[in-house]
Amino acid sequence: MCALQDYLRYLVTLTAVLDPFLAIPIFVGVTAARDDRARRHLATVVTITVFLVLAGAAIFGESLLRALGASLAAFQVGGGLVLLLMALAMLNAKVGEMRQTRAEAAELEAGEVSGVVPLAVPLLAGPGAISTTIIAAQAGGLVHVLGLIVCIGLVAAVLWWLLRVSHALGERISTTGLNIATRLLGLILAAIAIETMADGLKGLFPVLT
Numbered sequence: 001m002c003a004l005q006d007y008l009r010y011l012v013t014l015t016a017v018l019d020p021f022l023a024i025p026i027f028v029g030v031t032a033a034r035d036d037r038a039r040r041h042l043a044t045v046v047t048i049t050v051f052l053v054l055a056g057a058a059i060f061g062e063s064l065l066r067a068l069g070a071s072l073a074a075f076q077v078g079g080g081l082v083l084l085l086m087a088l089a090m091l092n093a094k095v096g097e098m099r100q101t102r103a104e105a106a107e108l109e110a111g112e113v114s115g116v117v118p119l120a121v122p123l124l125a126g127p128g129a130i131s132t133t134i135i136a137a138q139a140g141g142l143v144h145v146l147g148l149i150v151c152i153g154l155v156a157a158v159l160w161w162l163l164r165v166s167h168a169l170g171e172r173i174s175t176t177g178l179n180i181a182t183r184l185l186g187l188i189l190a191a192i193a194i195e196t197m198a199d200g201l202k203g204l205f206p207v208l209t
Contacts (some may be wrong), residue, residue, distance in 0.1 A: 007151055009192075010136045014155050016189040017083065017128045018050070019090060020162045021181040026095075026119065027163050028170045042116070043163035049120035051156040054133050058148045061134030072138050073203025079131030080197030086128045087193055090186025093179035099123050124159070135196065 027046075031039040065075060082098060089096025095105070104118040133152070137145055162169070202209050 003147075006136075006139065007147055010132070010148060011151050011155065012188065013132055013136075013192050014054075014129060014151065015158070016090075016185040016192070017086065017132055018124050018155060018159060019182055019185050020124075020159045021178050021185070022090070022095060022099075023119065023124060023159075024162060024166045024169060024178060025175070026123065027166045030119065031167075039167070040164060043160055043166075045116055046120040046124070046163065047156050047160040049116055050125040050129075050159065051152055053121060053125040054129055054152045054156075055149050057130045057133040058137045058145050058152065061137045065134065065138075071203070072135070073200045075131065076135055076196050076200025076203065078200075079128075079135055080193045080195075080200060082127050082131055083189055083193035083196065087186045087190035090182050090189060093182050095123070098128065099126050 027043070031042060034042070065072065086096055086098050089098065100118055100123050104122075107118070133148065136148055
């Protein structure tokens, strides 16, 4: 049951971090002048990129922490802080510079980039999603990592579907509706971020337990 709860928590956290509802208006803007085939292709490429980046974080995250000499507790505090900053931006229905800087947004609007960058990375699979995955991957071995990859695949499938129907959703759901969904995910993410930071602080300072 504990393992099932851990995977469910990771699913919810990753969905909140990726926040596909925030990506919908951006994807619509990027693909406004493209035909349906081009939109479908871009949605597929973006989704595959997000999946590969996060799966790579799950597989190689532990090795990365060892190479950096960083403890899991320290990474939890840092990763939790990143998630909290993202959550605060989401509560204001904003992208936030943690996901996308103004320069990156300008490049995207001007059509100077393909959409995979910065749409897939760092807007979706950015520091928050990567740190969340690395922290989650520290709890077990190969079977656990495979379980996380399955979770990443499920979230990626939802992301692909939302991007595929983004233009239809954009016509039927108002900006206010999308912002409400983003704010709700932001509230969930804020709670998870604080809990992640608390776990890290307990690891760094055992006296707090």
